[in-house]
Amino acid sequence: xxxNDQALLTRLKAxxxxxxxxGGVCVVYHGVPLATFDLDVCCPFGEANVRKIESAVKDLHxxxxxxxxxxxxxxxxxxFGSLKNVYLQTDLGKLDCLGEVAGVGNFDEVKRQSxxxxxxxxxxxxxNLDALIAAKKAAGRERDREAVRWLECIKEKHDQQKELx
Amino acid sequence: xxxxxxxxxxxxxxxxxxVKYGFDMSLVEESLKLTPExxxxxxxxxxxxxxxxxxxxxxxxxx
Numbered sequence: 481x482x483x484n485d486q487a488l489l490t491r492l493k494a495x496x497x498x499x500x501x502x503g504g505v506c507v508v509y510h511g512v513p514l515a516t517f518d519l520d521v522c523c524p525f526g527e528a529n530v531r532k533i534e535s536a537v538k539d540l541h542x543x544x545x546x547x548x549x550x551x552x553x554x555x556x557x558x559x560f561g562s563l564k565n566v567y568l569q570t571d572l573g574k575l576d577c578l579g580e581v582a583g584v585g586n587f588d589e590v591k592r593q594s595x596x597x598x599x600x601x602x603x604x605x606x607x608n609l610d611a612l613i614a615a616k617k618a619a620g621r622e623r624d625r626e627a628v629r630w631l632e633c634i635k636e637k638h639d640q641q642k643e644l645x
Numbered sequence: 646x647x648x649x650x651x652x653x654x655x656x657x658x659x660x661x662x663x664v665k666y667g668f669d670m671s672l673v674e675e676s677l678k679l680t681p682e683x684x685x686x687x688x689x690x691x692x693x694x695x696x697x698x699x700x701x702x703x704x705x706x707x708x
Contacts, residue, residue, distance in 0.1 A: 483692055485685065508688045509681050513672035515691055599682045606681075629663055630673060636657040637677065 483573030485519045486601060488537075491572075492521065493602050495536035499523040500594045500605040502581055502615065504627075509597070509606045512630040514623075518574035522590040522607075525579040530560040533577055537570045545569035583618025584611045609635050 485505055492499055500523075501509065504516025523529060534542070534553055542553040546567045553568060566577045580586045584593060584607070593611035596603055607615065613631050616624040650670060652661065664670055676684055 481696065483696065485689065505685065505688075508684055511673060511676040511679075511684060513669075513676050515688065515695060517692070517696075597681050599685075629659075629666065629668065632659040633663050633668075633670070633673060634677065636659040640655060640657060 481569075481573065482571070483517055483519075485573070487572050488519050488570070488575050489604055490601055491536040492533070492575075493604065495532040497523055497529060497532040497536065498587075498591070499577070500587075500590050500607055502578070502590065502607045502612070503576070506606050506612055507616070507627050507631065510609055510612065510631060511634050512627060514627060514630065518576055520576045520578065522578050522581050522587055524587045525564055527561040530563055530566065533566060533568075533575075534560075537568065537572075537575065540570035540572055542568045542570045542575075545574065581607070581611075581615050581618075583614040583616075609638065 489501070499521040501520070502522050503518070503520025504514065505519055507514060508516065523533070534557075538554070543550040544553065544556065544567060550569070553566075564579045566575075568575045568577075581590050584590050590607060590611070591605065593608050594605040595608050596605055609631065613628055613635065616628045616631065650664060652664060656664070660670065676687075679687065
């Protein structure tokens with residue numbers, strides 16, 4: 481199954497959804513050499529925002545990948561207003577949209593602790609290094625603990641470079 | 646050449662602990678030389694390869 485993060489990011493941006501990249505892709509963004517097989521973002525929820533998510537992926541056969549019967553996203557429109565997280569499988573890969581990040585807070589707090597990065601295909605927000613370490617510590621799984629080890633090395637390196645200037 | 650990792654003289658405690666833990670720090674050193682966009686592009690290349698290998702393994706497993 482394909483996983484095309486650039487295409488998913490570009491589509492989310494085009495939908496007008498306000499979002500911050502979190503999770504494994506954000507870990508890679510900061511320089512950690514670990515592979516991740518999904519794209520996690522934090523965004524505000526509410527019906528209008530879930531509709532934006534839907535518009536970004538509607539032609540990609542999105543289904544709720546964690547439901548037993550893999551319900552198509554379009555068949556769950558009546559519950560869009562009450563969703564707090566969405567875990568999707570699409571033709572371009574896995575896309576997880578979360579309303580808050582453990583260890584950091586709700587979307588407003590996540591956005592406050594993010595940095596904007598300009599790419600050739602658009603500008604995107606990523607969780608900053610300190611907040612990402614806090615999030616990974618809060619998540620606490622084995623792979624999160626491994627990511628924290630890498631991220632703390634990178635933070636140490638950044639702090640050393642700051643001291644030089 | 647297949648030598649051992651040379652600890653940078655300015656390596657801090659987290660870096661030294663990671664080496665001791667068995668991390669290949671040359672990977673992160675290479676990654677930090679790239680721009681964030683280049684890192685994500687490189688990650689995508691690795692991911693494409695891993696998915697290809699995974700799918701080949703599944704196909705092989707069904708034969």
